[in-house]
Amino acid sequence: MELKYDVLIVGLGPAGSSLAYLLSGTGLNVAGIDMVDWDKVWGKPCGDAIGEHHFEETGIPKPTGKEVKQRVNGILVYSPSEKYYYRVRGPGYIINRNEVGKRIIRDAMNKGVEVHLKTRARKPIIENGKLVGVEAVGPNGDKIVYKAKVVVDATGNTMSLRLKLPKEWPVNEPLKPVDANIAYREIREMEYEIEEPDYIRIYVNQDIAPGGYWWFFPEGRTSANIGLGVQGGRGYPNPMIIFKEKLDKRDDVRRYKKVYDASGSIVPTRRPANTLVWNNFIGIGDNAFTVNPVHGGGMGYAMYAAFNASKAIKEAFERGDFSAKGLWYANIGYMRTLGAKQASLDIFRMFLQIMSNDDIEFGLKNRIMREEDMYETSVTGDLKADLGILDKLSVVLKTLGRPSLLMRLRTVGKYMSQAKSLYKKYPESPDGLDKWVAEVESLYSTYKKELGITW
Numbered sequence: 001m002e003l004k005y006d007v008l009i010v011g012l013g014p015a016g017s018s019l020a021y022l023l024s025g026t027g028l029n030v031a032g033i034d035m036v037d038w039d040k041v042w043g044k045p046c047g048d049a050i051g052e053h054h055f056e057e058t059g060i061p062k063p064t065g066k067e068v069k070q071r072v073n074g075i076l077v078y079s080p081s082e083k084y085y086y087r088v089r090g091p092g093y094i095i096n097r098n099e100v101g102k103r104i105i106r107d108a109m110n111k112g113v114e115v116h117l118k119t120r121a122r123k124p125i126i127e128n129g130k131l132v133g134v135e136a137v138g139p140n141g142d143k144i145v146y147k148a149k150v151v152v153d154a155t156g157n158t159m160s161l162r163l164k165l166p167k168e169w170p171v172n173e174p175l176k177p178v179d180a181n182i183a184y185r186e187i188r189e190m191e192y193e194i195e196e197p198d199y200i201r202i203y204v205n206q207d208i209a210p211g212g213y214w215w216f217f218p219e220g221r222t223s224a225n226i227g228l229g230v231q232g233g234r235g236y237p238n239p240m241i242i243f244k245e246k247l248d249k250r251d252d253v254r255r256y257k258k259v260y261d262a263s264g265s266i267v268p269t270r271r272p273a274n275t276l277v278w279n280n281f282i283g284i285g286d287n288a289f290t291v292n293p294v295h296g297g298g299m300g301y302a303m304y305a306a307f308n309a310s311k312a313i314k315e316a317f318e319r320g321d322f323s324a325k326g327l328w329y330a331n332i333g334y335m336r337t338l339g340a341k342q343a344s345l346d347i348f349r350m351f352l353q354i355m356s357n358d359d360i361e362f363g364l365k366n367r368i369m370r371e372e373d374m375y376e377t378s379v380t381g382d383l384k385a386d387l388g389i390l391d392k393l394s395v396v397l398k399t400l401g402r403p404s405l406l407m408r409l410r411t412v413g414k415y416m417s418q419a420k421s422l423y424k425k426y427p428e429s430p431d432g433l434d435k436w437v438a439e440v441e442s443l444y445s446t447y448k449k450e451l452g453i454t455w
């Protein structure tokens with residue numbers, strides 16, 4: 001069977017379903033396919049935490065009713081000893097992903113998007129050097145050929161299409177294991193009442209979660225999403241084993257009645273892919289690494305990448321140009337805003353991954369960064385403790401006895417702002433891509449050398 005559309009979206013997780021929603025009702029002939037059925041929609045294991053601002057920025061309706069497991073008012077970030085913590089305020093939710101996903105997809109369908117579930121994309125179809133569609137397998141094992149002017153890969157970290165595109169296309173960019181976290185989580189009904197369920201908890205501790213963190217996200221007073229992520233490619237133990245051997249020894253984790261769900265997956269924790277688009281192709285979400293590199297939150301970033309992709313697609317159809325140039329706005333809209341923040345947080349992420357527990361403890365104890373700055377850093381990607389601020393006497397005094405930490409913080413602040421400026425100057429068209437990528441690679445490799453990072 002052969003089907004023809006203007007736009008084919010492969011994968012209906014946060015990225016693909018948001019795009020389907022944003023393109024619905026525009027007059028474009030759009031189809032979305034996913035290999036899972038309704039009960040597994042948005043089914044990737046997750047901490048389920050998302051900031052409210054992502055819905056406001058993209059126009060995707062906020063979760064309500066049974067879609068919300070817990071209203072969140074902020075985050076508590078704990079030092080390794082747990083004696084010190086930051087209280088970072090900011091509204092958000094712990095969502096029921098399946099309910100939110102089903103609603104977004106149904107809304108898109110009600111406004112004309114065709115959705116085919118239990119349909120797995122096998123490979124892209126390239127004809128005369130051009131991407132023209134996707135070969136898929138339908139619910140009965142039947143082969144379906146989807147033809148479309150624009151094909152969107154929103155398949156998450158399976159990267160089902162992107163990595164099958166010709167090697168010389170710059171979108172074919174693999175994810176290095178060290179630039180990802182391997183994460184595992186359990187949703188548990190606890191035996192005790194959880195205090196302050198509207199504050200999610202993040203524990204930074206290299207002995208428990210090397211190169212990542214472990215979390216405790218309350219879902220009401222009696223249940224919690226508990227998990228951890230560890231940096232990939234470094235030979236660290238499997239996070240499920242760490243969960244059983246270390247977290248399950250803690251009173252607040254061990255005292256549970258029931259496990260509702262236990263599973264793990266991979267999450268990219270780096271700057272965005274160099275380009276989200278090429279001729280007739282757009283990649284959004286985990287497959288294009290649109291994720292916050294520090295906390296690994298990718299749902300809101302996926303929605304924002306979809307938001308920019310929807311604008312680019314509408315423009316491309318107005319002009320009848322589906323080349324990389326015609327779709328380029330998806331890059332500009334993303335890279336110069338959230339992408340710039342992501343790039344700068346990628347610098348910070350690498351620094352955090354090489355910090356010792358001792359330095360982390362020292363930083364939180366002495367409040368090198370203020371709580372407001374922490375929020376600012378997480379929302380904008382600006383390290384407030386950058387050059388200017390670090391020269392302030394108070395910070396210098398706070399880091400007395402730790403001159404090497406002060407020096408490294410200065411380096412980090414400097415490179416964070418350089419990375420951000422580079423992404424704000426993302427090239428105007430595909431012609432400038434190679435030169436820009438060379439500058440980005442040089443910046444990150446110089447930074448890594450300066451900090452002694454060898455991976």
Ligand SMILES: Cc1cc2nc3c(=O)[nH]c(=O)nc-3n(C[C@H](O)[C@H](O)[C@H](O)COP(=O)(O)OP(=O)(O)OC[C@H]3O[C@@H](n4cnc5c(N)ncnc54)[C@H](O)[C@@H]3O)c2cc1C
Nearest residue numbers: 011013014015035046047048049121156183285286298299
């Ligand atoms: C343990 C863990 C905890 C996390 N916690 C958080 C958190 O608290 N907050 C947050 O914002 N993010 C969190 N993340 C990250 C977040 O889950 C992802 O960034 C987000 O789901 C990415 O959305 P996506 O649409 O790109 O990909 P996915 O959610 O992976 O969706 C991809 C979709 O594509 C479909 N698909 C894949 N291959 C094919 C194919 N060949 N054919 C058809 N369909 C296909 C899949 O079935 C799926 O529906 C966490 C990740 C992990 C692993």
